[in-house]
Amino acid sequence: xxxxxxxxxxxxxxxxxxxxxxxxxxxxxxxxxxxxxxxxxxxxxxxxxxxxxxxxxxxxxxxxxxxxxxxxxxxxxxxxxxxxxxxxxxxxxxxxxxxxxxxxxxxxxxxxxxxxxxxxxxxxxxxxxxxxxxxxxxxxxxxxxxxxxxxxxxxxxxxxxxxxxxxxxxxxxxxxxxxxxxxxxxxxxxxxxxxxxxxxxxxxxxxxxxxxxxxxxxxxxxxxxxxxxxxxxxxxxxxxxxxxxxxxxxxx
Amino acid sequence: xxxxxxxxxxxxxxxxxxxxxxxxxxxxxxxxxxxxxxxxxxxxxxxxxxxxxxxxxxxxxxxxxxxxxxxxxxxxxxxxxxxxxxxxxxxxxxxxxxxxxxxxxxxxxxxxxxxxxxxxxxxxxxxxxxxxxxxxxxxxxxxxxxxxxxxxxxxxxxxxxxxxxxxxxxxxxxxxxxxxxxxxxxxxxxxxxxxxxxxxxxxxxxxxxxx
Numbered sequence: 001x002x003x004x005x006x007x008x009x010x011x012x013x014x015x016x017x018x019x020x021x022x023x024x025x026x027x028x029x030x031x032x033x034x035x036x037x038x039x040x041x042x043x044x045x046x047x048x049x050x051x052x053x054x055x056x057x058x059x060x061x062x063x064x065x066x067x068x069x070x071x072x073x074x075x076x077x078x079x080x081x082x083x084x085x086x087x088x089x090x091x092x093x094x095x096x097x098x099x100x101x102x103x104x105x106x107x108x109x110x111x112x113x114x115x116x117x118x119x120x121x122x123x124x125x126x127x128x129x130x131x132x133x134x135x136x137x138x139x140x141x142x143x144x145x146x147x148x149x150x151x152x153x154x155x156x157x158x159x160x161x162x163x164x165x166x167x168x169x170x171x172x173x174x175x176x177x178x179x180x181x182x183x184x185x186x187x188x189x190x191x192x193x194x195x196x197x198x199x200x201x202x203x204x205x206x207x208x209x210x211x212x213x214x215x216x217x218x219x220x221x222x223x224x225x226x227x228x229x230x231x232x233x234x235x236x237x238x239x240x241x242x243x244x245x246x247x248x249x250x251x252x
Numbered sequence: 253x254x255x256x257x258x259x260x261x262x263x264x265x266x267x268x269x270x271x272x273x274x275x276x277x278x279x280x281x282x283x284x285x286x287x288x289x290x291x292x293x294x295x296x297x298x299x300x301x302x303x304x305x306x307x308x309x310x311x312x313x314x315x316x317x318x319x320x321x322x323x324x325x326x327x328x329x330x331x332x333x334x335x336x337x338x339x340x341x342x343x344x345x346x347x348x349x350x351x352x353x354x355x356x357x358x359x360x361x362x363x364x365x366x367x368x369x370x371x372x373x374x375x376x377x378x379x380x381x382x383x384x385x386x387x388x389x390x391x392x393x394x395x396x397x398x399x400x401x402x403x404x405x406x407x408x409x410x411x412x413x414x415x416x417x418x419x420x421x422x423x424x425x426x427x428x429x430x431x432x433x434x435x436x437x438x439x440x441x442x443x444x445x446x447x448x449x450x451x452x453x454x455x456x457x458x459x460x461x462x463x
Binding site for chain 1: 361363366367372373374377381382385386389461462463
Protein backbone atom coordinates (compact mmCIF):
# COMPACT_ATOMS: atom_id res chain seq x y z
CA UNK A 1 0.00 0.00 0.00
CA UNK A 2 1.15 3.51 -0.70
CA UNK A 3 1.23 5.85 2.23
CA UNK A 4 2.05 8.94 0.21
CA UNK A 5 1.43 9.34 -3.50
CA UNK A 6 2.51 12.47 -5.30
CA UNK A 7 1.63 13.09 -8.92
CA UNK A 8 2.74 15.90 -11.21
CA UNK A 9 3.41 18.11 -8.22
CA UNK A 10 4.57 21.63 -8.92
CA UNK A 11 5.25 24.66 -6.82
CA UNK A 12 6.16 28.17 -7.86
CA UNK A 13 7.04 31.17 -5.79
CA UNK A 14 5.89 33.91 -8.13
CA UNK A 15 7.74 33.25 -11.37
CA UNK A 16 10.25 30.92 -9.79
CA UNK A 17 9.44 27.27 -10.27
CA UNK A 18 10.82 25.36 -7.30
CA UNK A 19 9.20 22.02 -8.05
CA UNK A 20 8.09 20.97 -11.51
CA UNK A 21 6.12 17.87 -12.29
CA UNK A 22 7.38 15.58 -9.54
CA UNK A 23 5.73 12.16 -9.18
CA UNK A 24 6.62 9.43 -6.73
CA UNK A 25 5.08 7.29 -4.04
CA UNK A 26 6.16 6.00 -0.68
CA UNK A 27 5.23 2.41 0.12
CA UNK A 28 4.32 1.21 3.55
CA UNK A 29 7.38 0.20 5.55
CA UNK A 30 9.98 1.64 3.23
CA UNK A 31 12.57 4.32 3.78
CA UNK A 32 12.97 6.79 0.96
CA UNK A 33 15.99 9.07 0.94
CA UNK A 34 15.78 12.33 -0.96
CA UNK A 35 19.14 13.80 -1.86
CA UNK A 36 20.21 16.71 -3.97
CA UNK A 37 21.95 20.07 -3.89
CA UNK A 38 20.81 22.90 -1.64
CA UNK A 39 17.92 24.84 -3.07
CA UNK A 40 16.88 21.98 -5.31
CA UNK A 41 13.35 21.84 -3.85
CA UNK A 42 13.74 18.86 -1.47
CA UNK A 43 12.51 20.69 1.61
CA UNK A 44 9.79 22.45 -0.33
CA UNK A 45 8.54 19.04 -1.42
CA UNK A 46 8.10 17.89 2.19
CA UNK A 47 6.57 21.24 3.07
CA UNK A 48 4.06 20.97 0.22
CA UNK A 49 3.04 17.50 1.41
CA UNK A 50 2.45 18.83 4.93
CA UNK A 51 0.75 22.00 3.64
CA UNK A 52 3.34 24.31 5.17
CA UNK A 53 3.75 25.61 1.64
CA UNK A 54 0.91 25.55 -0.84
CA UNK A 55 1.70 23.50 -3.94
CA UNK A 56 0.52 25.13 -7.13
CA UNK A 57 -0.26 22.03 -9.19
CA UNK A 58 -0.66 18.26 -9.09
CA UNK A 59 -2.16 15.80 -6.66
CA UNK A 60 -1.16 14.37 -3.30
CA UNK A 61 -2.78 11.37 -1.61
CA UNK A 62 -2.11 10.37 1.96
CA UNK A 63 -3.25 6.86 2.92
CA UNK A 64 -5.89 7.00 0.21
CA UNK A 65 -7.16 10.47 1.04
CA UNK A 66 -6.69 13.06 -1.66
CA UNK A 67 -5.45 16.23 0.02
CA UNK A 68 -4.32 18.04 -3.11
CA UNK A 69 -6.22 17.87 -6.37
CA UNK A 70 -5.23 19.93 -9.38
CA UNK A 71 -3.17 22.23 -7.18
CA UNK A 72 -6.05 22.83 -4.76
CA UNK A 73 -5.93 21.54 -1.20
CA UNK A 74 -8.88 19.72 0.36
CA UNK A 75 -11.18 21.29 2.97
CA UNK A 76 -9.58 22.14 6.27
CA UNK A 77 -11.22 19.21 8.07
CA UNK A 78 -10.15 16.59 5.52
CA UNK A 79 -6.69 18.08 5.30
CA UNK A 80 -6.24 18.09 9.04
CA UNK A 81 -7.45 14.53 9.39
CA UNK A 82 -5.14 13.24 6.66
CA UNK A 83 -2.14 15.20 7.87
CA UNK A 84 -2.50 13.65 11.33
CA UNK A 85 -1.11 10.52 9.68
CA UNK A 86 2.03 12.41 8.66
CA UNK A 87 4.76 13.39 11.09
CA UNK A 88 7.39 15.98 10.22
CA UNK A 89 10.76 16.40 11.89
CA UNK A 90 12.30 19.80 11.28
CA UNK A 91 15.91 20.67 10.72
CA UNK A 92 15.88 23.07 13.68
CA UNK A 93 13.63 20.98 15.96
CA UNK A 94 11.03 23.68 16.70
CA UNK A 95 10.37 22.34 20.19
CA UNK A 96 8.07 24.44 22.34
CA UNK A 97 10.51 26.20 24.67
CA UNK A 98 7.98 26.98 27.40
CA UNK A 99 6.95 23.33 27.79
CA UNK A 100 8.96 20.66 29.55
CA UNK A 101 10.24 17.78 27.44
CA UNK A 102 7.35 15.67 28.70
CA UNK A 103 4.73 18.27 27.84
CA UNK A 104 6.24 18.80 24.40
CA UNK A 105 5.30 15.18 23.76
CA UNK A 106 1.98 14.98 25.64
CA UNK A 107 0.35 18.27 24.60
CA UNK A 108 -0.70 17.25 21.07
CA UNK A 109 -1.75 13.81 22.26
CA UNK A 110 -4.13 15.42 24.73
CA UNK A 111 -5.32 18.37 22.67
CA UNK A 112 -5.39 16.80 19.21
CA UNK A 113 -5.93 13.09 19.77
CA UNK A 114 -7.93 13.66 23.00
CA UNK A 115 -5.94 11.05 24.85
CA UNK A 116 -6.21 11.00 28.62
CA UNK A 117 -3.42 12.55 30.68
CA UNK A 118 -2.19 9.22 32.04
CA UNK A 119 -2.11 7.54 28.65
CA UNK A 120 -0.36 10.49 27.01
CA UNK A 121 2.20 10.45 29.77
CA UNK A 122 2.82 6.73 29.41
CA UNK A 123 3.25 7.07 25.65
CA UNK A 124 5.65 9.98 26.13
CA UNK A 125 7.75 8.25 28.77
CA UNK A 126 8.00 5.08 26.68
CA UNK A 127 9.16 7.12 23.68
CA UNK A 128 11.69 9.03 25.76
CA UNK A 129 13.04 5.74 27.02
CA UNK A 130 13.33 4.53 23.44
CA UNK A 131 15.14 7.73 22.46
CA UNK A 132 17.62 7.27 25.29
CA UNK A 133 16.24 10.28 27.15
CA UNK A 134 14.56 8.53 30.07
CA UNK A 135 15.86 11.01 32.65
CA UNK A 136 14.94 14.16 30.69
CA UNK A 137 11.15 14.27 31.02
CA UNK A 138 11.19 17.23 33.41
CA UNK A 139 13.94 19.16 31.60
CA UNK A 140 13.24 22.15 29.36
CA UNK A 141 14.43 22.26 25.75
CA UNK A 142 16.98 24.99 26.54
CA UNK A 143 18.75 22.55 28.85
CA UNK A 144 19.31 19.96 26.11
CA UNK A 145 22.00 19.50 23.47
CA UNK A 146 21.01 19.75 19.81
CA UNK A 147 21.00 15.98 19.43
CA UNK A 148 18.79 15.57 22.48
CA UNK A 149 16.41 18.25 21.19
CA UNK A 150 16.12 16.48 17.87
CA UNK A 151 15.38 13.19 19.61
CA UNK A 152 12.64 14.88 21.64
CA UNK A 153 11.17 16.28 18.44
CA UNK A 154 11.18 12.79 16.89
CA UNK A 155 9.42 11.47 20.00
CA UNK A 156 6.92 14.33 19.76
CA UNK A 157 6.09 13.33 16.17
CA UNK A 158 5.94 9.61 16.94
CA UNK A 159 3.58 10.16 19.87
CA UNK A 160 0.75 10.82 17.41
CA UNK A 161 1.24 7.41 15.75
CA UNK A 162 1.89 8.73 12.24
CA UNK A 163 1.74 6.40 9.25
CA UNK A 164 4.77 8.11 7.80
CA UNK A 165 7.49 10.27 9.24
CA UNK A 166 9.11 12.94 7.10
CA UNK A 167 12.55 14.25 8.05
CA UNK A 168 13.70 17.60 6.70
CA UNK A 169 17.48 17.46 6.99
CA UNK A 170 17.30 16.22 10.57
CA UNK A 171 21.03 16.47 11.21
CA UNK A 172 21.91 19.66 9.34
CA UNK A 173 21.62 21.92 12.40
CA UNK A 174 23.75 19.63 14.55
CA UNK A 175 27.43 19.57 15.34
CA UNK A 176 29.07 16.77 13.33
CA UNK A 177 29.67 14.66 16.44
CA UNK A 178 25.95 14.75 17.26
CA UNK A 179 24.62 13.59 13.90
CA UNK A 180 25.39 9.97 14.75
CA UNK A 181 22.85 9.79 17.56
CA UNK A 182 20.04 10.98 15.30
CA UNK A 183 21.00 8.65 12.48
CA UNK A 184 21.03 5.80 15.00
CA UNK A 185 17.46 6.63 16.01
CA UNK A 186 16.29 6.72 12.38
CA UNK A 187 18.10 3.44 11.74
CA UNK A 188 16.28 1.86 14.68
CA UNK A 189 12.94 3.13 13.37
CA UNK A 190 13.76 1.68 9.95
CA UNK A 191 14.39 -1.69 11.59
CA UNK A 192 10.86 -1.47 13.01
CA UNK A 193 9.54 -0.88 9.49
CA UNK A 194 8.49 2.68 10.13
CA UNK A 195 7.65 4.36 6.82
CA UNK A 196 10.00 7.31 6.41
CA UNK A 197 11.05 9.94 3.93
CA UNK A 198 14.41 11.46 4.78
CA UNK A 199 15.78 14.55 3.09
CA UNK A 200 19.47 14.32 3.86
CA UNK A 201 23.00 15.21 2.91
CA UNK A 202 24.38 12.15 4.69
CA UNK A 203 25.11 10.00 1.66
CA UNK A 204 26.57 7.07 3.57
CA UNK A 205 23.50 7.00 5.76
CA UNK A 206 21.11 7.21 2.80
CA UNK A 207 22.96 4.38 1.10
CA UNK A 208 22.87 2.08 4.14
CA UNK A 209 19.47 2.81 5.64
CA UNK A 210 17.18 3.83 2.81
CA UNK A 211 15.49 1.29 0.56
CA UNK A 212 15.15 3.77 -2.25
CA UNK A 213 16.81 7.05 -3.04
CA UNK A 214 15.76 9.90 -5.23
CA UNK A 215 17.96 12.70 -6.46
CA UNK A 216 16.22 16.01 -6.97
CA UNK A 217 17.88 18.86 -8.75
CA UNK A 218 16.32 22.13 -9.90
CA UNK A 219 12.87 20.90 -8.88
CA UNK A 220 12.80 17.69 -10.90
CA UNK A 221 13.60 14.07 -10.10
CA UNK A 222 16.88 13.37 -11.84
CA UNK A 223 17.28 9.76 -10.87
CA UNK A 224 15.47 7.30 -8.67
CA UNK A 225 16.25 3.73 -7.66
CA UNK A 226 17.42 1.37 -4.94
CA UNK A 227 19.47 3.53 -2.58
CA UNK A 228 22.65 1.47 -2.68
CA UNK A 229 22.63 1.25 -6.44
CA UNK A 230 21.83 4.90 -7.00
CA UNK A 231 24.60 6.07 -4.72
CA UNK A 232 27.22 3.50 -5.73
CA UNK A 233 26.50 3.39 -9.45
CA UNK A 234 24.62 6.47 -10.51
CA UNK A 235 23.47 6.32 -14.11
CA UNK A 236 22.69 9.95 -14.63
CA UNK A 237 25.44 12.48 -15.23
CA UNK A 238 23.97 15.03 -12.82
CA UNK A 239 23.76 12.37 -10.11
CA UNK A 240 27.37 11.43 -10.76
CA UNK A 241 28.46 15.05 -10.56
CA UNK A 242 26.50 15.62 -7.38
CA UNK A 243 27.79 12.54 -5.64
CA UNK A 244 31.38 13.27 -6.67
CA UNK A 245 31.25 16.34 -4.49
CA UNK A 246 30.63 14.20 -1.42
CA UNK A 247 33.46 12.25 0.05
CA UNK A 248 31.96 8.78 0.00
CA UNK A 249 31.07 6.96 3.17
CA UNK A 250 30.67 9.98 5.39
CA UNK A 251 29.43 9.74 8.96
CA UNK A 252 26.69 7.16 9.34
CA UNK B 253 -0.81 69.05 57.97
CA UNK B 254 -2.86 66.02 58.97
CA UNK B 255 -5.78 67.40 57.00
CA UNK B 256 -3.57 67.87 53.98
CA UNK B 257 -2.21 64.34 54.21
CA UNK B 258 -5.74 63.01 54.53
CA UNK B 259 -6.78 64.83 51.37
CA UNK B 260 -3.72 63.60 49.55
CA UNK B 261 -4.44 60.06 50.64
CA UNK B 262 -7.90 60.40 49.14
CA UNK B 263 -6.40 61.83 45.98
CA UNK B 264 -3.96 58.97 45.74
CA UNK B 265 -6.86 56.53 46.01
CA UNK B 266 -8.44 58.20 42.98
CA UNK B 267 -5.11 57.90 41.12
CA UNK B 268 -4.92 54.22 42.03
CA UNK B 269 -8.49 53.68 40.85
CA UNK B 270 -7.67 55.24 37.48
CA UNK B 271 -4.53 53.14 37.30
CA UNK B 272 -6.14 49.78 38.06
CA UNK B 273 -9.31 50.34 36.05
CA UNK B 274 -7.30 51.42 33.00
CA UNK B 275 -5.15 48.31 33.22
CA UNK B 276 -8.16 46.07 33.82
CA UNK B 277 -9.75 47.31 30.58
CA UNK B 278 -6.72 48.02 28.43
CA UNK B 279 -4.67 44.86 28.94
CA UNK B 280 -7.34 42.46 27.62
CA UNK B 281 -8.78 44.84 24.99
CA UNK B 282 -5.34 45.36 23.46
CA UNK B 283 -5.24 41.73 22.34
CA UNK B 284 -8.08 41.86 19.79
CA UNK B 285 -6.74 45.22 18.61
CA UNK B 286 -3.27 43.71 18.10
CA UNK B 287 -4.83 40.85 16.14
CA UNK B 288 -6.87 43.33 14.12
CA UNK B 289 -3.70 45.21 13.30
CA UNK B 290 -2.26 41.96 11.89
CA UNK B 291 -5.45 40.88 10.15
CA UNK B 292 -5.23 39.55 6.62
CA UNK B 293 -8.17 41.76 5.67
CA UNK B 294 -7.29 45.37 5.02
CA UNK B 295 -10.84 46.35 5.97
CA UNK B 296 -9.94 45.39 9.51
CA UNK B 297 -6.27 46.32 9.41
CA UNK B 298 -6.67 49.84 8.02
CA UNK B 299 -9.13 51.26 10.57
CA UNK B 300 -7.15 49.72 13.42
CA UNK B 301 -4.03 51.34 12.01
CA UNK B 302 -5.75 54.73 11.86
CA UNK B 303 -6.98 54.31 15.43
CA UNK B 304 -3.46 53.45 16.54
CA UNK B 305 -1.99 56.45 14.71
CA UNK B 306 -4.48 58.89 16.24
CA UNK B 307 -4.20 57.52 19.77
CA UNK B 308 -0.44 57.50 19.76
CA UNK B 309 -0.10 60.63 17.67
CA UNK B 310 -2.10 63.10 19.74
CA UNK B 311 -1.66 64.16 23.37
CA UNK B 312 -3.50 62.12 25.99
CA UNK B 313 -4.57 65.39 27.60
CA UNK B 314 -6.38 66.33 24.39
CA UNK B 315 -8.01 62.90 24.20
CA UNK B 316 -9.31 63.28 27.76
CA UNK B 317 -10.85 66.64 26.88
CA UNK B 318 -12.31 65.26 23.67
CA UNK B 319 -13.84 62.20 25.31
CA UNK B 320 -15.48 64.32 27.98
CA UNK B 321 -16.69 67.25 25.89
CA UNK B 322 -17.48 65.66 22.50
CA UNK B 323 -20.74 64.01 23.68
CA UNK B 324 -21.72 67.32 25.24
CA UNK B 325 -21.26 69.32 22.06
CA UNK B 326 -22.69 66.64 19.80
CA UNK B 327 -25.73 65.52 21.80
CA UNK B 328 -25.78 67.94 24.71
CA UNK B 329 -25.30 64.89 26.88
CA UNK B 330 -23.04 65.18 29.87
CA UNK B 331 -21.72 62.35 31.91
CA UNK B 332 -19.53 61.47 34.82
CA UNK B 333 -16.01 62.96 34.63
CA UNK B 334 -14.41 59.94 36.21
CA UNK B 335 -16.02 57.67 33.61
CA UNK B 336 -14.69 59.93 30.87
CA UNK B 337 -11.20 59.66 32.32
CA UNK B 338 -11.36 55.84 32.37
CA UNK B 339 -12.64 55.76 28.77
CA UNK B 340 -9.94 58.13 27.55
CA UNK B 341 -7.13 56.35 29.37
CA UNK B 342 -8.34 52.96 28.18
CA UNK B 343 -8.58 53.82 24.49
CA UNK B 344 -5.20 55.50 24.69
CA UNK B 345 -3.41 52.69 26.47
CA UNK B 346 -5.04 49.99 24.35
CA UNK B 347 -3.24 51.51 21.36
CA UNK B 348 0.15 51.29 23.06
CA UNK B 349 -0.33 47.83 24.54
CA UNK B 350 -1.64 46.53 21.22
CA UNK B 351 1.61 47.55 19.53
CA UNK B 352 3.61 45.84 22.28
CA UNK B 353 1.52 42.68 21.85
CA UNK B 354 1.92 42.83 18.09
CA UNK B 355 5.68 43.08 18.39
CA UNK B 356 5.68 40.14 20.76
CA UNK B 357 3.44 37.99 18.60
CA UNK B 358 5.45 38.71 15.47
CA UNK B 359 8.70 37.90 17.25
CA UNK B 360 7.68 34.27 17.79
CA UNK B 361 9.59 32.20 15.22
CA UNK B 362 7.59 30.86 12.28
CA UNK B 363 8.81 27.37 13.22
CA UNK B 364 6.61 27.41 16.31
CA UNK B 365 3.50 27.90 14.17
CA UNK B 366 4.70 25.27 11.72
CA UNK B 367 5.42 22.69 14.40
CA UNK B 368 1.99 23.32 15.93
CA UNK B 369 0.30 23.00 12.57
CA UNK B 370 2.06 19.76 11.70
CA UNK B 371 1.08 18.33 15.09
CA UNK B 372 -2.55 19.11 14.30
CA UNK B 373 -3.21 21.87 16.83
CA UNK B 374 -6.18 24.08 16.00
CA UNK B 375 -5.45 27.74 15.32
CA UNK B 376 -6.93 28.68 18.69
CA UNK B 377 -4.81 26.13 20.54
CA UNK B 378 -1.73 27.24 18.61
CA UNK B 379 -2.31 30.83 19.63
CA UNK B 380 -3.36 30.41 23.24
CA UNK B 381 -1.15 27.46 24.23
CA UNK B 382 1.94 27.81 22.08
CA UNK B 383 2.30 31.44 21.00
CA UNK B 384 0.73 33.60 23.70
CA UNK B 385 2.62 32.15 26.70
CA UNK B 386 5.88 32.86 24.90
CA UNK B 387 4.68 36.35 23.98
CA UNK B 388 4.01 37.18 27.64
CA UNK B 389 7.62 36.49 28.52
CA UNK B 390 8.94 38.60 25.68
CA UNK B 391 6.76 41.66 26.27
CA UNK B 392 7.29 42.00 30.01
CA UNK B 393 10.06 44.65 29.84
CA UNK B 394 8.21 46.82 27.32
CA UNK B 395 4.96 46.46 29.26
CA UNK B 396 6.67 47.51 32.48
CA UNK B 397 7.63 50.77 30.73
CA UNK B 398 4.07 51.39 29.72
CA UNK B 399 2.62 50.61 33.15
CA UNK B 400 5.12 52.93 34.81
CA UNK B 401 4.13 55.69 32.42
CA UNK B 402 0.49 55.07 33.27
CA UNK B 403 1.15 55.67 36.97
CA UNK B 404 2.45 59.14 36.14
CA UNK B 405 -0.15 59.83 33.45
CA UNK B 406 -2.96 59.51 36.00
CA UNK B 407 -2.07 63.12 36.93
CA UNK B 408 -3.67 64.20 33.63
CA UNK B 409 -7.11 63.29 34.94
CA UNK B 410 -7.18 66.72 36.63
CA UNK B 411 -7.62 68.24 33.16
CA UNK B 412 -11.37 67.72 33.44
CA UNK B 413 -11.44 68.31 37.17
CA UNK B 414 -11.02 64.86 38.61
CA UNK B 415 -9.38 65.28 42.02
CA UNK B 416 -6.54 62.85 41.72
CA UNK B 417 -3.36 63.04 43.74
CA UNK B 418 -1.48 65.70 41.81
CA UNK B 419 -4.44 68.06 41.69
CA UNK B 420 -4.92 67.72 45.45
CA UNK B 421 -1.21 68.33 45.97
CA UNK B 422 -1.26 71.47 43.81
CA UNK B 423 -4.28 72.81 45.68
CA UNK B 424 -2.61 72.19 49.01
CA UNK B 425 0.56 73.76 47.73
CA UNK B 426 -1.31 76.92 46.66
CA UNK B 427 -3.09 77.18 50.00
CA UNK B 428 0.09 76.79 52.02
CA UNK B 429 2.46 78.73 49.76
CA UNK B 430 4.70 75.65 49.96
CA UNK B 431 5.99 73.12 47.47
CA UNK B 432 6.08 70.37 50.10
CA UNK B 433 2.76 68.75 49.07
CA UNK B 434 4.00 68.45 45.50
CA UNK B 435 7.14 66.68 46.63
CA UNK B 436 5.07 64.38 48.81
CA UNK B 437 3.02 63.53 45.72
CA UNK B 438 6.28 62.92 43.85
CA UNK B 439 7.33 60.46 46.55
CA UNK B 440 4.01 58.68 46.17
CA UNK B 441 4.44 58.20 42.41
CA UNK B 442 7.97 57.01 42.99
CA UNK B 443 6.98 54.41 45.58
CA UNK B 444 4.13 53.24 43.41
CA UNK B 445 6.44 52.74 40.45
CA UNK B 446 9.00 51.04 42.61
CA UNK B 447 6.33 48.49 43.43
CA UNK B 448 5.44 48.18 39.74
CA UNK B 449 9.09 47.56 38.82
CA UNK B 450 9.46 44.97 41.56
CA UNK B 451 6.35 43.19 40.38
CA UNK B 452 7.60 43.03 36.80
CA UNK B 453 11.04 41.85 37.88
CA UNK B 454 9.37 39.09 39.82
CA UNK B 455 7.29 38.07 36.83
CA UNK B 456 10.41 38.02 34.68
CA UNK B 457 12.17 35.82 37.20
CA UNK B 458 9.15 33.55 37.35
CA UNK B 459 9.32 33.04 33.59
CA UNK B 460 13.11 32.66 33.51
CA UNK B 461 12.84 28.87 33.69
CA UNK B 462 13.06 28.67 29.91
CA UNK B 463 14.72 30.59 27.14
